[in-house]
Amino acid sequence: xxxxxxxxxxxxxxxxxxxxxxxxxxxxxxxxxxxxxxxxxxxxxxxxxxxxxxxxxxxxxxxxxxxxxxxxxxxxxxxxxxxxxxxxxxxxxxxxxxxxxxxxxxxxxxxxxxxxxxxxxxxxxxxxxxxxxxxxxxxxxxxxxxxxxxxxxxxxxxxxxxxxxxxxxxxxxxxxxxxxxxxxxxxxxxxxxxxxxxxxxxxxxxxxxxxxxxxxxxxxxxxxxxxxxxxxxxxxxxxxxxxxxxxxxxxxxxxxxxxxxxxxxxxxxxxxxxxxxxxxxxxxxxxxxxxx
Amino acid sequence: xxxxxxxxxxxxxxxxxxxxxxxxxxxxxxxxxxxxxxxxxxxxxxxxxxxxxxxxxxxxxxxxxxxxxxxxxxxxxxxxxxxxxxxxxxxxxxxxxxxxxxxxxxxxxxxxxxxxxxxxxxxxxxxxxxxxxxxxxxxxxxxxxxxxxxxxxxxxxxxxxxxxxxxxxxxxxxxxxxxxxxxxxxxxxxxxxxxxxxxxxxxxxxxxxxxxxxxxxxxxxxxxxxxxxxxxxxxxxxxxxxxxxxxxxxxxxxxxxxxxxxxxxxxxxxxxxxxxxxxxxxxxxxxxxxxxxxxxxxxxxxxxxxxxxxxxx
Numbered sequence: 001x002x003x004x005x006x007x008x009x010x011x012x013x014x015x016x017x018x019x020x021x022x023x024x025x026x027x028x029x030x031x032x033x034x035x036x037x038x039x040x041x042x043x044x045x046x047x048x049x050x051x052x053x054x055x056x057x058x059x060x061x062x063x064x065x066x067x068x069x070x071x072x073x074x075x076x077x078x079x080x081x082x083x084x085x086x087x088x089x090x091x092x093x094x095x096x097x098x099x100x101x102x103x104x105x106x107x108x109x110x111x112x113x114x115x116x117x118x119x120x121x122x123x124x125x126x127x128x129x130x131x132x133x134x135x136x137x138x139x140x141x142x143x144x145x146x147x148x149x150x151x152x153x154x155x156x157x158x159x160x161x162x163x164x165x166x167x168x169x170x171x172x173x174x175x176x177x178x179x180x181x182x183x184x185x186x187x188x189x190x191x192x193x194x195x196x197x198x199x200x201x202x203x204x205x206x207x208x209x210x211x212x213x214x215x216x217x218x219x220x221x222x223x224x225x226x227x228x229x230x231x232x233x234x235x236x237x238x239x240x241x242x243x244x245x246x247x248x249x250x251x252x253x254x255x256x257x258x259x260x261x262x263x264x265x266x267x268x269x270x271x272x273x274x275x276x277x278x279x280x281x282x283x284x285x286x287x288x289x290x291x292x
Numbered sequence: 293x294x295x296x297x298x299x300x301x302x303x304x305x306x307x308x309x310x311x312x313x314x315x316x317x318x319x320x321x322x323x324x325x326x327x328x329x330x331x332x333x334x335x336x337x338x339x340x341x342x343x344x345x346x347x348x349x350x351x352x353x354x355x356x357x358x359x360x361x362x363x364x365x366x367x368x369x370x371x372x373x374x375x376x377x378x379x380x381x382x383x384x385x386x387x388x389x390x391x392x393x394x395x396x397x398x399x400x401x402x403x404x405x406x407x408x409x410x411x412x413x414x415x416x417x418x419x420x421x422x423x424x425x426x427x428x429x430x431x432x433x434x435x436x437x438x439x440x441x442x443x444x445x446x447x448x449x450x451x452x453x454x455x456x457x458x459x460x461x462x463x464x465x466x467x468x469x470x471x472x473x474x475x476x477x478x479x480x481x482x483x484x485x486x487x488x489x490x491x492x493x494x495x496x497x498x499x500x501x502x503x504x505x506x507x508x509x510x511x512x513x514x515x516x517x518x519x520x521x522x523x524x525x526x527x528x529x530x531x532x533x534x535x536x537x538x539x540x541x542x543x544x545x546x547x548x549x550x551x552x553x554x555x556x557x558x559x560x561x562x563x564x565x566x567x568x569x570x571x572x573x574x575x576x577x578x579x580x581x582x583x584x585x586x587x588x589x590x591x592x593x594x595x596x597x598x599x600x601x602x603x604x605x
Contacts, residue, residue: 130313133589263441
């Protein structure tokens with residue numbers, strides 16, 4: 001009996017296999033991933049990409065069209081738009097990733113607990129319903145009107161608007177998972193609640209949350225730009241894409257490039273994240289793949 | 293049915309109460325002194341004290357909240373810090389442009405999106421389908437205001453077909469009114485259209501896989517009749533749901549669109565209020581928009597039976 005070794009090779013997890021297969025079937029997701037990687041590199045390597053100080057004023061050279069010296073031209077204060085746009089990627093990336101990570105973490109914690117502790121559920125979900133009925137941009141506007149403009153506050157404001165959606169998702173996952181036989185078995189075996197959540201529920205929420213996270217990241221980047229554009233976002237001295245476009249608002253007929261360069265960077269980044277998200281969703285949920 | 297409507301109304305009231313409590317408590321929950329933030333960097337202690345009194349921040353929380361709710365129930369949204377005018381009056385002056393913009397956008401978007409989604413589903417897997425899906429991903433990725441500027445530069449500056457900015461009252465004639473709303477509507481409605489088209493397609497694909505569709509096709513019903521009468525009607529519930537949920541996109545988008553196109557609506561009022569940190573106005577706008585949003589989604593809920601008589605309340 002000692003030689004009863006199973007002949008099955010160490011199997012690759014089916015989820016992972018499906019993941020790779022689907023990525024192969026979705027070239028757009030690969031394109032998205034590549035563009036996104038390029039954007040991350042741009043954000044990280046900003047100081048070494050031929051940029052100058054994004055805040056350096058040069059009134060003599062204001063509103064110059066794109067040229068060999070200033071690739072994206074200069075703005076109304078003579079600042080180099082190329083440098084500002086490249087450095088701006090750091091703000092967008094930071095906000096996108098931070099909001100996604102924070103809202104997933106908070107939403108996961110609330111959702112897990114409310115899904116299992118029934119008496120909490122009713123109260124928490126009413127609060128979440130209330131928060132969700134405030135359009136997210138308005139919610140962020142309210143917060144930003146009462147706090148000092150800073151990147152951190154923008155992150156908090158957008159996160160608060162996103163958390164209820166994550167709670168909803170996690171809660172619905174938990175409600176269906178807790179009916180699964182293996183969870184019932186764990187309950188019957190006397191496993192305590194934290195361990196059930198950690199061992200049996202949490203791992204099953206990873207895939208949907210990963211997908212949700214990419215969408216949150218994309219929408220957070222758009223919301224940040226939008227908030228900055230209407231003056232409720234990052235402080236004016238931060239070269240974020242939204243701010244660059246906000247400052248160019250009155251200048252549009254004179255210098256449309258001030259809007260187009262950051263606009264194209266922003267749209268491309270969001271597009272890349274969305275494509276990646278679509279690919280991951282298809283990969284992780286084959287049932288949905290055909291439909292959406 | 294009546295019981296269901298009453299229960300839903302009750303739930304709606306609770307939601308609105310949460311919204312009101314939240315919007316009000318923000319003044320207290322935000323770290324730091326909101327009065328100082330609102331007053332700005334150059335304010336004297338006197339200014340700050342004045343704003344504190346105006347907002348009632350010097351009284352205990354419950355007293356303030358109680359008074360605020362009572363006034364709210366009497367239709368009083370408070371007074372603007374900057375202009376000293378009642379918020380309800382300020383909002384009422386701005387209703388027409390915003391209503392024109394959002395309603396026009398809503399109707400056009402639904403009229404465009406649903407057929408697009410149906411066609412995409414009917415031709416699933418073809419290039420038509422793929423371009424609809426491509427359009428929707430693109431639309432999700434381009435911010436409203438970037439799209440707005442692209443439209444202005446093409447249709448207003450280069451082709452000179454449409455006005456660059458501004459708004460005309462409906463009373464000034466149909467074309468002046470409409471011509472000022474075409475570009476804003478397109479800019480605002482693109483994401484909304486993409487969202488509805490995408491859900492329509494998904495819902496249609498679900499329905500088209502059903503047995504009764506095969507039966508309808510097998511008995512020789514015209515494909516068009518199968519698509520509209522058999523499939524679309526049964527795909528109605530998710531479509532109408534997303535039309536309701538998507539109104540949030542219209543509301544958020546209107547704020548930005550009105551800024552770009554210099555439309556003197558509620559969105560513009562909000563943006564001006566942000567710049568002046570006129571919190572009572574922001575509070576009022578949030579309550580109004582959230583109320584409309586909740587109401588629309590209540591109506592959507594109640595309309596499910598029109599599409600699916602099997603639904604019992």
